[in-house]
Amino acid sequence: MLRSAVLVIALGYQLWPVLAMAQQTLSDSPRYIADIELETSSELVDLLQRANQLLVDGVAAQDGSASVTFVLHGPVIKDLLRQNYAANRQLVDLAASLSALRVVKIEVCRTWMGVNDVSETDLQPFVEPVDLASSEVRRLRERQNYLDF
Numbered sequence: 162m163l164r165s166a167v168l169v170i171a172l173g174y175q176l177w178p179v180l181a182m183a184q185q186t187l188s189d190s191p192r193y194i195a196d197i198e199l200e201t202s203s204e205l206v207d208l209l210q211r212a213n214q215l216l217v218d219g220v221a222a223q224d225g226s227a228s229v230t231f232v233l234h235g236p237v238i239k240d241l242l243r244q245n246y247a248a249n250r251q252l253v254d255l256a257a258s259l260s261a262l263r264v265v266k267i268e269v270c271r272t273w274m275g276v277n278d279v280s281e282t283d284l285q286p287f288v289e290p291v292d293l294a295s296s297e298v299r300r301l302r303e304r305q306n307y308l309d310f
Contacts, residue, residue, distance in 0.1 A: 190220075192228060193310035196298045198235035202252045205237050208310070209255045209265065216264045227266035229310050230301060234270035234294035241267070242283045253285060260287040270294035 199205050212229045215221040221228040233241075240249040241256065259265040271290045274281070281290055291297040301307040 190228070192226070192230070192301075192305065192307045194298055194301045194307040195229060195231045195310040196294070197231055197233050197237070199233070199237040200235065202237060202240040202249055205231075205233075205240065206252050206255065209252070209259060211310075212259055212265050213255070216259070216262065221262075221264045225263065227260075227263050229264065230266045230268060230307065232268045232270070232291065232294045232297050232301075234273045238269050238273065238277075238279065241269070241285050241288050242279065243285060244283065246285075257285065257287050268294075268297060270297075 195208060197205070197208065208231070212221075215228055239245060240252055246253055256265070256267055260267055267288045268291045269284065269288055270293060271281075272293050273279075274290065284290065302309075
């Protein structure tokens, strides 16, 4: 029994560098930021389809954090409101599914929301408010090394 335990421990030490390297490779996958002030939902659909192609091509790592973070601060935010779901079903469903698969993360600017009388409770559950879009974009670019999408 002691010999089995020693073998398991020895095997673990041998596999540890391989597991660490595999984890590093996944976490080194590029992450992208999309700083978006769009006027139309069709523009957002185009970007979401571009992100979906990352998944199809195997580029999106799906390792726990999104490959593309969308930071929205413009009229297209209204398309993601709960009360506007029926009119924007295709857009919302695509965004929700890509968010659930951790291909995209959708963030919206609280400052824009305040100016346009949009409440956080109006947002779809997969949409996350951030204080100021420009600060979030800068943080992701400078501190997290995100690339432009």
